[in-house]
Amino acid sequence: MAGLTDDEWARPSLCGEWTVEEVVAHLTAGASVGTVRWLVSMLGARFDADVHNRRRLAAHRGATPAETLARYRAIVTGTTAPTGDVPAWLGEVIVHGQDILRPLGRAYAPPIESVTAVAEFFAARDFAVNSRTLVRDLRLRADDGPFTAGDGPLVTGGTLALTMAMAGRVTFCDELSGPGVPVLRSRCTS
Known part of the structure; x- marks a missing residue:
């Protein structure tokens, strides 16, 4: 993602109305919150996942794509997750990775076991x-x-x-x- 142009960062992803940059911020948000903070956020959103996701995304999106990418890089090796459902969070990475790659005309096939x-x-x-x-x-x-x-x-x-x-x-x-x-x-x- 380091070589993306401003236009590529702003390109619509396959994930609803989110841009490539917003998907990266969403991934950062998901890997930045543990169970208690996730539950508090969901309670505050009245268990509306869309409201929860929009607020968390806004909190983790940088002022520029470079800042958003820096925030993402900072959590890549982290082990924080809202729940212990590893396949769910692996799914976040795989699905949102494709959400980003396809509109950019790039391909990556994750390992079949994953x-x-x-x-x-x-x-x-x-x-x-x-x-x-x-x-x-x-x-x-x-x-x-x-x-x-x-x-x-x-x-x-x-x-x-x-x-x-x-x-x-x-x-x-x-x-x-x-x-x-x-x-x-x-x-x-x-």
């Missing part, structure tokens, strides 16, 4: 994203790793594409095949 752990977590629960709800009554099967989940019309493709679709990123449905894809596509929100 993405599989996130896919299994997403298929089993609605936490951070409504992933389990998105794939309800669908059968998912990765063609590049061991991930499988669910029953119903088949959706097949790469583990990363399946994971990103479970995170609601409709553009990744283009990389999937099978009779369940139209249903999944209709459920995705971004």
